[in-house]
Amino acid sequence: MMKTVLILNGPNLNLLGQREPATYGLQTLDDVRQLCEHSCDQHQLRADFRQSNHEGVLIDWIHEAGAAQAAGQVAGVILNAGAYTHTSIAIADAIKGAQLRVIELHISNVHARESFRHQSYISAVAAGVMFGFGTQGYVLAIAAMAHLTQCDQRI
Numbered sequence: 001m002m003k004t005v006l007i008l009n010g011p012n013l014n015l016l017g018q019r020e021p022a023t024y025g026l027q028t029l030d031d032v033r034q035l036c037e038h039s040c041d042q043h044q045l046r047a048d049f050r051q052s053n054h055e056g057v058l059i060d061w062i063h064e065a066g067a068a069q070a071a072g073q074v075a076g077v078i079l080n081a082g083a084y085t086h087t088s089i090a091i092a093d094a095i096k097g098a099q100l101r102v103i104e105l106h107i108s109n110v111h112a113r114e115s116f117r118h119q120s121y122i123s124a125v126a127a128g129v130m131f132g133f134g135t136q137g138y139v140l141a142i143a144a145m146a147h148l149t150q151c152d153q154r155i
């Protein structure tokens with residue numbers, strides 16, 4: 001059965017393309033969605049691409065993904081939690097509670113930016129972290145997720 005990769009985007013990522021283009025580039029969120037769908041196709045994965053500005057909605061999706069992962073339907077989540085990365089113990093607890101495989105993602109190199117972006121609550125509960133490669137990071141994270149899924153199937 002073809003597994004789904006949930007690609008979850010948090011606050012302000014709906015503004016991609018117009019928001020601080022020097023930092024986040026000119027691609028829109030819809031461009032990124034298409035990039036992810038194409039990339040998932042190449043790995044025989046299905047993309048489920050979502051965005052919300054609301055912490056609780058992201059948490060609900062994480063719970064949903066955890067149940068679907070346990071049922072063998074979901075490979076894991078690629079999560080760009082935006083600024084919630086640096087503030088949300090609740091999102092980190094949700095990932096841990098749902099026993100969800102998460103690849104944390106940032107478009108920008110957060111470590112080359114303000115010090116408040118150097119702290120992530122998500123990294124400690126993530127399988128891995130991808131940052132600094134622009135929107136191409138989504139493609140790289142999908143390849144990493146495909147690799148982890150293949151490793152599971154070899155066990």
Ligand code: DQA
Pocket residue numbers: 011012013080081082083084085105106107108109110117
């Ligand atoms: C971001 C980095 C965060 O610090 C910021 O708050 C964002 C986007 C990124 O993709 O580079 O909203 O997650």
